[in-house]
Amino acid sequence: MFDCMVSQSKGAGQARGVEPAPVSAAGLADALRPFGQSRMLPPAAYVDPAVFAWERRHFFGGGWLCVGHCDQLPSPGDQRAEDTGTGSVLLVRGDDGVLRAFANTCRHRGHELLPCGPTSNAKAIVCPYHAWAYSLRGGLRAAAGFRHQPGFDDADWGLTELPVTEWHGLVFVDGSGQAGPLAAALSELEPIVAPYEPERLVVAGRHQYETSANWKILTENYHECYHCPAIHPELCKVSPPKSGENYTPAGPWVGGWMELRDGMDTMSLDGTSGGVPLRGLDPRRRRTVEYVNVFPNILISAHPDYVMVHRLLPLAADRTLIECTWAFAPEALAQPGFDPGYAVDFWDITNRQDWSACESVQRGLTSPHARPGPLSPDEDGVYQFVTKVARGYQGQPVWDAGAMIKAGQPG
Numbered sequence: 001m002f003d004c005m006v007s008q009s010k011g012a013g014q015a016r017g018v019e020p021a022p023v024s025a026a027g028l029a030d031a032l033r034p035f036g037q038s039r040m041l042p043p044a045a046y047v048d049p050a051v052f053a054w055e056r057r058h059f060f061g062g063g064w065l066c067v068g069h070c071d072q073l074p075s076p077g078d079q080r081a082e083d084t085g086t087g088s089v090l091l092v093r094g095d096d097g098v099l100r101a102f103a104n105t106c107r108h109r110g111h112e113l114l115p116c117g118p119t120s121n122a123k124a125i126v127c128p129y130h131a132w133a134y135s136l137r138g139g140l141r142a143a144a145g146f147r148h149q150p151g152f153d154d155a156d157w158g159l160t161e162l163p164v165t166e167w168h169g170l171v172f173v174d175g176s177g178q179a180g181p182l183a184a185a186l187s188e189l190e191p192i193v194a195p196y197e198p199e200r201l202v203v204a205g206r207h208q209y210e211t212s213a214n215w216k217i218l219t220e221n222y223h224e225c226y227h228c229p230a231i232h233p234e235l236c237k238v239s240p241p242k243s244g245e246n247y248t249p250a251g252p253w254v255g256g257w258m259e260l261r262d263g264m265d266t267m268s269l270d271g272t273s274g275g276v277p278l279r280g281l282d283p284r285r286r287r288t289v290e291y292v293n294v295f296p297n298i299l300i301s302a303h304p305d306y307v308m309v310h311r312l313l314p315l316a317a318d319r320t321l322i323e324c325t326w327a328f329a330p331e332a333l334a335q336p337g338f339d340p341g342y343a344v345d346f347w348d349i350t351n352r353q354d355w356s357a358c359e360s361v362q363r364g365l366t367s368p369h370a371r372p373g374p375l376s377p378d379e380d381g382v383y384q385f386v387t388k389v390a391r392g393y394q395g396q397p398v399w400d401a402g403a404m405i406k407a408g409q410p411g
């Protein structure tokens with residue numbers, strides 16, 4: 001698999017406060033009460049465009065954000081633009097093999113350098129408007145008519161570089177430039193994800209879903225299986241809904257694991273695997289599925305034989321685009337007749353059951369009679385996520401690992 005080289009993070013790594021979100025302080029205090037006594041976030045957190053705008057600035061644009069997979073830009077000259085909370089970012093693989101990220105705005109008059117979408121390849125970054133040309137490292141190389149302009153120096157007009165880093169095959173960009181090292185914030189998560197070697201795996205299935213639900217409703221749904229007996233008959237056949245536990249991390253992530261039923265090898269409609277077990281997994285990991293959410297937009301579901309990743313791209317308070325990928329070991333893909341459908345089909349059914357429930361929650365929360373409800377003992381993962389969001393709304397940067405540890409986390 002491609003070895004993803006990245007440019008140096010330029011983050012200052014210092015704690016900083018942000019403006020509080022336009023959410024009722026009393027509602028946040030209720031959400032932050034001890035587990036068992038707390039309430040969900042106020043409905044405005046899910047339906048109010050002002051809250052959504054704040055989230056885009058501070059949750060999606062104010063720290064590390066996953067903007068895709070490393071193998072979407074495998075070759076020198078590869079370029080793609082991805083939406084972030086604060087404008088879009090241009091990802092570029094340099095001729096030195098290094099992945100860099102730039103604010104996707106031309107230094108001339110601001111035209112986007114590339115529209116968000118598929119990867120393209122070129123020897124330079126050329127603005128489509130007046131054809132200013134930049135090197136793959138972001139320096140200005142050509143600006144028609146400016147060569148003899150007094151005082152114009154190319155060195156002053158390079159692209160604005162943003163911190164970018166690769167973590168287990170995923171590309172993260174810090175739109176704020178101030179979030180501090182990603183690896184340090186995810187240090188507790190490292191030993192949970194590393195054995196699966198996601199960076200070695202090959203994406204063999206990719207779906208896109210557009211849902212009419214707030215991104216947090218989708219994430220909260222991910223963190224509990226309290227709903228599984230009611231809406232997931234296929235899942236309950238292979239994994240007991242009350243199995244497993246949640247971690248209690250201090251960093252910007254929430255997660256836990258569930259077990260496979262006896263005789264079931266993986267999450268598929270009949271519990272059999274069409275792939276091969278991932279190398280290096282201990283006996284416990286061969287019988288469990290890890291479910292991890294890296295704040296704010298990535299859900300990593302690590303199975304004994306494949307890793308599924310959901311990337312959430314919020315479009316509006318009530319609309320979220322979801323990119324879902326399934327990655328397998330290269331040796332599984334090398335098997336004659338390998339078909340990723342055993343995993344893709346199972347989760348496609350389960351995903352759609354989830355999106356349907358989440359869209360109904362979204363509609364329900366628009367009722368003038370909607371009030372924040374309580375959490376069951378099985379919804380401790382939801383509590384962890386909600387309290388991270390609530391503290392973020394109060395102005396605490398979610399990606400400030402030091403502050404997270406000081407604040408203490410629910411047990």
Ligand code: FES
Nearest residue numbers: 106108109127130
């Ligand atoms: S805005 Fe890019 S060249 Fe003019």
Ligand SMILES: [Fe+2]
Nearest residue numbers: 221227232354
């Ligand atoms: Fe579900």
